[in-house]
Amino acid sequence: MGIFSRIADIFKANINDTLDRAEDPEKMIKLMVVEMQEALTKSTSALAQAMGNEKRLERQYQQLQSSSEDMQSKAITALKAGNESLAKTALVKKSQVDTQLAQYKQMYESASATTAQMRAQVDKLKAKLDEARMKESTLIARSQQAKAQTQIAKSLGGFDDNAFAKFDKFEQKVLKSEAEAQAFTELSSSNTSLDDQFAELQQNNQVDDELAKLKALLNK
Known part of the structure; x- marks a missing residue:
């Protein structure tokens, strides 16, 4: 025992x-x-x-x-x-x-x-x-x-509220960058369109001058 x-x-x-x-x-x-x-x-x-x-x-x-x-x-x-x-x-x-x-x-x-x-x-x-x-x-x-x-x-x-607050902050920065990129794109497109219009006007003036020269030559 x-x-x-x-x-x-x-x-x-x-x-x-x-x-x-x-x-x-x-x-x-x-x-x-x-x-x-x-x-x-x-x-x-x-x-x-x-x-x-x-x-x-x-x-x-x-x-x-x-x-x-x-x-x-x-x-x-x-x-x-x-x-x-x-x-x-x-x-x-x-x-x-x-x-x-x-x-x-x-x-x-x-x-x-x-x-x-x-x-x-x-x-x-x-x-x-x-x-x-x-x-x-x-x-x-x-x-x-x-x-x-x-x-x-x-x-x-x-992942508390502070962590998600940081995500919100980063999201705002991304949204701001996207908005700036879009604005620059629109400005760039606008400038390009204006240049094209002036180029077209200049071309039309040249054509009118040539036409006038041809008419004067024919009237002689």
Whole structure:
């Protein structure tokens, strides 16, 4: 029983220390499962030793019981043969065996009770480990989801009203630049149109002068 108590104390101490130092829940959960697996391995080993001791005591108890029955049978045989002295000798031997038998019976029953209790504890630890393993993937998934949600919240928090006010300011600058570009384009187009009109007027004057020259030449 002592080893199970020590294993439980060590396990609790390790887990408490882990909780104090843990920064990553995923690592902590995995470590807890590993701790439970190690505790189960040690407990199973202790149970195997206890079962071996129980079997050894059971064999010795059965041998002494057979020896006691054998001495009883020999005493009866001696009495039937009329040899009371030999019967007494067999009964003395039986008494000695019975003393040992009583001791081994007590040891065997105690070992059997201890083994049964240890087996129950190991079964309980196995059930806890199975439960922990089933929860491990779920808890890790929830932890990762919480991290993702936190990251998204932090990202959204970075874009407050001041950030969007800057966007509005930049938009106004872009609109101003677009308006200036459009104005320069219109002015440029207007100047080009005026130059074309003067060029056309000059060309028309030249044509009129040439026409007048031709008319004067014909009238001669």
